[in-house]
Amino acid sequence: xxxxASKYARGFGISLIIMMLFNAVLTVAKESYEPFIKxxxxxxxxxxxxxxxxxxxxxxxxxxxxxxxxSEETSCSARRMTIGTIVxxxxxxxxxxxxxxxx
Amino acid sequence: MRPEVFVxxxxxxxxxxxLAALWMFVETLNSSETNQKRIEIASVILVCCIWLSxxxxxxxxxxxxxxxxxxILAGPFPSAHKFFMEVKEHxxxxxxxxxxxxxxxxxxxxxxxxxxxxxxxxxxxALVVVLGLVMDGSGAMIIMGEKMGLLxx
Numbered sequence: 001x002x003x004x005a006s007k008y009a010r011g012f013g014i015s016l017i018i019m020m021l022f023n024a025v026l027t028v029a030k031e032s033y034e035p036f037i038k039x040x041x042x043x044x045x046x047x048x049x050x051x052x053x054x055x056x057x058x059x060x061x062x063x064x065x066x067x068x069x070x071s072e073e074t075s076c077s078a079r080r081m082t083i084g085t086i087v088x089x090x091x092x093x094x095x096x097x098x099x100x101x102x103x
Numbered sequence: 104m105r106p107e108v109f110v111x112x113x114x115x116x117x118x119x120x121x122l123a124a125l126w127m128f129v130e131t132l133n134s135s136e137t138n139q140k141r142i143e144i145a146s147v148i149l150v151c152c153i154w155l156s157x158x159x160x161x162x163x164x165x166x167x168x169x170x171x172x173x174x175i176l177a178g179p180f181p182s183a184h185k186f187f188m189e190v191k192e193h194x195x196x197x198x199x200x201x202x203x204x205x206x207x208x209x210x211x212x213x214x215x216x217x218x219x220x221x222x223x224x225x226x227x228x229a230l231v232v233v234l235g236l237v238m239d240g241s242g243a244m245i246i247m248g249e250k251m252g253l254l255x256x
Contacts (some may be wrong), residue, residue, distance in 0.1 A: 002219035006211030009220065016204045020197050027193040046165050048192060052157075055196050059203065078219025082226045085201075089230050092197055093237075100189045 002077040011067025012059075013081045017088040019059045024095035026051060031099065106167040113160030117238060120152035120202065124231035127205065131224045134214040142214060142224070146205040149231065153202035157195065164192065174252035175245070183248020191241040198234045201227050 004010045030037040030047060040047040076084075127145035130138050175184040205227055212220040 002217075004212065004220055004223070005217065006207070008207045008210075009212055009223070012204050012207040013223070016200055019200055023193070023196045023200070031189075048161070049165060051193075052161070052196065052199075055200065056203075059200055063207070078217070078223050082219070082223045085223065086226050086230070089197060089201070089234070093194060093234070096193050097190055100186050 004078050007067045012063035014066045015062035017084040020088040020092040023055050024092040028099050109159050109163035113156050116152045116156035121235035123149035124228045128228040146209040149205050150202045171249050175248040178252025180248040180251045183245050187241040187244040201231050
């Protein structure tokens with residue numbers, strides 16, 4: 001058996017994979033473009049607070065959206081979900097670590 | 104309340120979160136009908152600890168870290184902020200997401216009868232442990248940077 005039984009495990013799993021990558025891209029984008037980080041800081045008083053709100057809120061929105069959608073795209077196997085999670089975490093960590101190492 | 108208390112409690116909950124993830128990993132590795140409930144409890148403790156660590160550490164970072172940052176940047180080990188703190192504050196969101204996902208991956212799944220779901224939970228908990236240890240190491244470097252900055256004054 002390789003399918004996830006829970007629609008939330010599926011939906012939020014896809015959201016997790018997307019958001020870990022998005023978090024890294026958002027980090028690089030805001031640190032590379034000053035008006036962007038200033039704009040984020042202006043929203044909540046600190047860019048890191050805005051960053052956290054964006055990441056968490058999007059994670060839940062995408063999670064519920066994907067949980068409610070059952071199609072070929074969202075019915076991926078647990079094996080693919082596991083690989084996706086590991087790869088996404090690795091790419092996210094390398095992007096963030098690499099960016100600050102070079103920068 | 105002294106601001107340092109927030110850092111200490113942030114670290115304590117972070118460590119409890121890592122331990123909960125490790126507990127979840129070991130229980131999942133030996134998953135059976137009898138320990139499904141324990142895996143669910145571990146996932147809830149994990150998400151609670153990581154969120155508490157995030158909120159308390161974040162409160163300190165936003166309100167009090169600026170003074171420490173100035174000391175670190177003026178000291179002999181500025182990478183403590185420029186690399187370790189920057190990586191820590193952004194990598195932490197990945198742990199937060201992984202920990203928040205843990206209960207979704209555990210509840211509604213019979214891990215003892217589904218190898219795919221079991222491997223997914225193993226991967227999520229292992230990633231929390233590994234990234235959590237990276238956070239711990241980075242925290243030690245930040246404190247080292249501040250200490251070196253203060254000693255130079």
